[in-house]
Amino acid sequence: MSAGYQAVLWNRQKKRYDLTILAGILLYIGLFVGLGAALRPEATPETLIIRAFGTLALLMLHVILSVGPLARLDRRFLPLLYNRRHLGVSMFLCALVHGAFSMIQFHALGDVNPLVSLLAGNPQYASISAFPFQTLGFVALGILFLMAATSHDFWLANLSAPVWKALHMLVYVAYLLLVLHVALGILQTERNLVLIGLLVGGFGWIVTLHLVAGFREKPGDAPHRGDVIDGYLHACAVADIKDKRARIVCISGERVAIFRNGDTISAVSNACQHQNGPLGEGRIVDGCITCPWHGYQYEPETGASPPPFTEKIPTFNVRVVSGEVYVDPEPNPAGQRAEPAPIRGSS
Amino acid sequence: MSHNDDEFYVGYLPEAPAGIAAHVKRSILLILLLAAGVAGALAALQSPFDPGAFEFGIDRTFEGVLLEHPYPLLVVDDGEYPGSHLLVAFGKFGAESLTAGHDGKRVRITGSRIWNDQEQMIEVHELEPLGDARQSLAGGMELGTFSFTGEIVDSKCHLGVMKPGRGKPHKACAILCIRGGVPPVLRVESESGELSYLFLVDEQGNAVNDRVLEMIAEPVEIHGEVERRGDVLTLRADPASYKLL
Structure with a gap:
């Protein structure tokens, strides 16, 4: 949370996460280069390095893009989401090794600047089969660089959440560019059906996973309809909400998380200020609503993070009448106290 | 998917709940197995490369008659690597600027070998003129x-x-x-x-x-x-x- 900025707020889980990433990278590179050198002794080390790091980066990108929808479908994947930015930065570094070696190997030591060679060496931009695929990889690497460079809460706060989010959604553009980079590049020479199947299969997996997760999510955006008492909209029954948990209801186009905290009910915006995590899927831990994505916390009655943290989210006024929860559709300003509604003694 | 819905993961706490931790371990194992499988498959599926080698960083000395046209060529008549050697320069350049004026002359060249089962080439690093050739080479x-x-x-x-x-x-x-x-x-x-x-x-x-x-x-x-x-x-x-x- 944002009491101050450090390069990395290390904790035990992050260290284990990063060690696992490192082990995975070493395993992949070791296997690819070792097996490649054994099976193809005539291959140059540069070729094996370029191919090992390029394919590893693409594989890691598949994992990165899978984690989000998997966590939407099964909450037990959330630990993989917790430190995903380290996986993203690691993937960028692998892609950078691939790009740098390729740039030196194929474009350096010639009669023009390597960048000119990369972008204009093969000028057949009007052709599909002859398209200069390197440009696609170069643009994708640029996007991944921007994402890796801003993959910190400092940039999230200073760019503003919408700009930061839009920037990081470019990962899907980068992914598409990289699929084309492979399809129009190496697969034009290595026309192996298994390789084509792996690329198409990976693309199909990512698309399917996102569609399934999206369809699962869609009913949550349906506007809630219920009785209205004194301008308060009926949301749900108290009995529908487990203690320390929430029910998410779409009111006035916004998802509202209605939490039960012992004998009281409170409602806040469902979107965490950090990365728009679904607070209503979180829990109340130590008296605070806790985001399931990165553990950001907010007091249920004020929507403010406990001191010294400074995040704030909008609250909603609530009432409980005869065991039913009613919510004022008008949100309060972020951080403004809304009196929790007692469950018992309500009329 | 049946699992304990009461478990809740908070990344900065020292331990993950047991059920979630077990699921994450299984998932990571699966991802690592997938990565190993992909690495092995992709390494093995690489098409064979054409024969050939480059003695990068190893300089050898060759003596012979140099032909400038159409492409610089050194005809080596003795030594360890006799025969015709095409000549190129360091990087992505031909050797014309290094060989200019030496057509038909005897030269000593220091450079790195590049060869496959049919052709030989030298990346020229130094060229020393030795004088006129003792005899002209036969035409094509x-x-x-x-x-x-x-x-x-x-x-x-x-x-x-x-x-x-x-x-x-x-x-x-x-x-x-x-x-x-x-x-x-x-x-x-x-x-x-x-x-x-x-x-x-x-x-x-x-x-x-x-x-x-x-x-x-x-x-x-x-x-x-x-x-x-x-x-x-x-x-x-x-x-x-x-x-x-």
Whole structure:
């Protein structure tokens, strides 16, 4: 949370996460280069390095893009989401090794600047089969660089959440560019059906996973309809909400998380200020609503993070009448106290 | 998927709940197995590379008669590596600027070997003139007119500097090399997989580098006269007559 900025707020889980990433990278590179050198002794080390790091980066990108929808479908994947930015930065570094070696190997030591060679060496931009695929990889690497460079809460706060989010959604553009980079590049020479199947299969997996997760999510955006008492909209029954948990209801186009905290009910915006995590899927831990994505916390009655943290989210006024929860559709300003509604003694 | 819905993961707490931790361990194991499988499959599925090698960082000395045209060539008459050696410069450049003025002369060259099972090349690092050749070299031998289908590649990368030194991934590099003066060669693969290499010259026997740039790394058909000069086969044809397939 944002009491101050450090390069990395290390904790035990992050260290284990990063060690696992490192082990995975070493395993992949070791296997690819070792097996490649054994099976193809005539291959140059540069070729094996370029191919090992390029394919590893693409594989890691598949994992990165899978984690989000998997966590939407099964909450037990959330630990993989917790430190995903380290996986993203690691993937960028692998892609950078691939790009740098390729740039030196194929474009350096010639009669023009390597960048000119990369972008204009093969000028057949009007052709599909002859398209200069390197440009696609170069643009994708640029996007991944921007994402890796801003993959910190400092940039999230200073760019503003919408700009930061839009920037990081470019990962899907980068992914598409990289699929084309492979399809129009190496697969034009290595026309192996298994390789084509792996690329198409990976693309199909990512698309399917996102569609399934999206369809699962869609009913949550349906506007809630219920009785209205004194301008308060009926949301749900108290009995529908487990203690320390929430029910998410779409009111006035916004998802509202209605939490039960012992004998009281409170409602806040469902979107965490950090990365728009679904607070209503979180829990109340130590008296605070806790985001399931990165553990950001907010007091249920004020929507403010406990001191010294400074995040704030909008609250909603609530009432409980005869065991039913009613919510004022008008949100309060972020951080403004809304009196929790007692469950018992309500009329 | 049945699991304990009461468990809740908070990343900065020291331990994850037992059920979630077990699921994450299983997932990571699966991802690592997948990564190992993909690494193994991709490494194994790489097509065989053309033969060839480059003695990068190893300098050797060669003596022989230098021919400047159409592409610089050193004919070595004795020593460990006799025969015709094409000459190129460091990086993606031909050796014309290094060999200019030494046509028909005896020279000593220090450089790194590049070779495959049919051709030899030297990346020239130093050239020392030794005087006039004791005898002139025999001219080329005409072998007839033929049509070939193949791919235009730069001879330096293809002989052994890069694997692969052909195909689309290598196209931009081949363009740089050939534009820089490295001799262009037609790589012809027979149905049985046997490779042969024909160095491209125009009808007058001159270098064609700047006239083949748009056809590099593309399937191309060339009809022309084949000539053997030393150990090197040349294909004499007007580049305007090359057919892109």
